[in-house]
Amino acid sequence: MRQPTVPPTAGLPLQLGDLWPSGAGSLAGQLAAWLGVEAVQLECSGTSALMVALRSLKTLSPERSEVVAPAYTCPLVALAIAQCGLQLRLCDLRADALDMDPVCLQQLCSAHTLAVLPTHLCGRVADVDAALQCARAVGAYVIEDAAQALGARSEGISVGLKGDIGFFSLAVGKGLSTFEGGVLMAREPSMRAALRAAGAATRFSPWWELRRSIELLGYAMLYRPSGLRMAYGKPLEKSLSRGDWVEAAGDDFDDLIPQHSLGRWRQSVGAKALRRLAAFQQQTSAQAGLRIAQLQACGLEVVQDAVPGAQGVWPVILLRMPSQQARDAVLRAHWGGGWGLSLPFVHVLPDYGRYDHVLVVIAIELHCGPGSNTASTSRDSNNDVALFLLAIDLIARRGAFRGALNVG
Numbered sequence: 001m002r003q004p005t006v007p008p009t010a011g012l013p014l015q016l017g018d019l020w021p022s023g024a025g026s027l028a029g030q031l032a033a034w035l036g037v038e039a040v041q042l043e044c045s046g047t048s049a050l051m052v053a054l055r056s057l058k059t060l061s062p063e064r065s066e067v068v069a070p071a072y073t074c075p076l077v078a079l080a081i082a083q084c085g086l087q088l089r090l091c092d093l094r095a096d097a098l099d100m101d102p103v104c105l106q107q108l109c110s111a112h113t114l115a116v117l118p119t120h121l122c123g124r125v126a127d128v129d130a131a132l133q134c135a136r137a138v139g140a141y142v143i144e145d146a147a148q149a150l151g152a153r154s155e156g157i158s159v160g161l162k163g164d165i166g167f168f169s170l171a172v173g174k175g176l177s178t179f180e181g182g183v184l185m186a187r188e189p190s191m192r193a194a195l196r197a198a199g200a201a202t203r204f205s206p207w208w209e210l211r212r213s214i215e216l217l218g219y220a221m222l223y224r225p226s227g228l229r230m231a232y233g234k235p236l237e238k239s240l241s242r243g244d245w246v247e248a249a250g251d252d253f254d255d256l257i258p259q260h261s262l263g264r265w266r267q268s269v270g271a272k273a274l275r276r277l278a279a280f281q282q283q284t285s286a287q288a289g290l291r292i293a294q295l296q297a298c299g300l301e302v303v304q305d306a307v308p309g310a311q312g313v314w315p316v317i318l319l320r321m322p323s324q325q326a327r328d329a330v331l332r333a334h335w336g337g338g339w340g341l342s343l344p345f346v347h348v349l350p351d352y353g354r355y356d357h358v359l360v361v362i363a364i365e366l367h368c369g370p371g372s373n374t375a376s377t378s379r380d381s382n383n384d385v386a387l388f389l390l391a392i393d394l395i396a397r398r399g400a401f402r403g404a405l406n407v408g
Helices: 027-035 046-060 075-083 102-108 128-137 189-199 206-222 225-241 264-274 277-297 324-337 402-407
Strands: 041-043 066-070 087-091 113-116 141-145 165-169 182-185 316-320 387-391
Touching: 027 041, 027 182, 027 264, 041 046, 041 189, 046 075, 046 113, 046 141, 046 165, 046 182, 046 189, 066 075, 075 087, 087 102, 102 128, 113 128, 128 141, 182 189, 206 225, 206 264, 225 324, 277 316
Parallel strands: 066 087, 066 113, 113 141, 141 165
Antiparallel strands: 041 182, 165 182, 316 387
16 A cells, blocks of 8 residues: 655645635734734745845845855745846855855855845744844845745744845745745835835736636645645656656746736635644644654754754754765655655756856855855766755654655
8 A cells, every 4th residue: 555645845734714715814914913023015926025025125226236145045046036137146055054154155245235145944044143244244135035934933033034124935835825925024114115116016917816726726635645646746756757856856947937916815715724824833843853853863964943042943854964975865765755855956056057047147156165065066066965855744644754764
């Protein structure tokens, strides 16, 4: 008998009552209260939210044209920056964390820098203070990429509030999902006004809303053990059979990023599901704690929050392997087995090849800090970040995960 297919991330499953088109209230208002902020701004995706943030900052500082981001991040970040007409500069990671190397970051920041993008990757809380220090020294802004970290907190407040702007994703598989969606927030009223002005040109698209609504219905029906084999397992097996790890990891993106408003029905679905999110994240945190202990007992290194005392969220458990070779050996043996293994991203950005057309104008500064050995600009160097994801499999609770502990 085939085991249940485990998804690569633990998203909040939808319930039938979430789909009823009334009685939800305002998603923006409820999210603002849930996050402890005055207001949030909804966009159609996390990537669209980033684009609105960049355009608002470009209006405030038109003489600046560069954005500094981690070399190991979602390719959509590079596509969004290019679509905004800005130049991307890539920063290497610290050898011991997922944060940008501070020496490298300091060298990259200049009078041309518009924004620095610290990233709370996979729900882990990043050290935003170092990014703030480097950005403030040259008069640049900080945008916190918290796409995968809705609900994470540091020093008692939500991530995304230390910088000038923060954004979250409501994409499929995230803690809260409208299939695609984005959330923007800022501490300062003047910055919130700039975000509203930048997003004012966004229009409703009946085609995109119909498509996303159908996809959200599919997510509601299939994001459960009985449906994941068809929705996720079979496509994954096909990608792996072709040796296409980029497609298998979901890193194959189109150049053009759609921008449109988030429809009322999907907002209603999100607002109803939000009522269960805190309890769901408490459950995932407890479940992650148990499994982290098991993984560490097997001698595996689990990536934790970079900030002491922070409370990240656990859509996945992120493991660091001794080398890329060790990581790839585990993935070749287990990725297609239904255990919820995957990669955050297959490569550092310059190593994809398929995104070279948006990386042509970047100035790459890797290996500029002592011990910075997590990224490489050479496609043949075999030095991609030795990380992979292990799903914590909330929806397949019947012990399906146990076999994944044999990965060592």
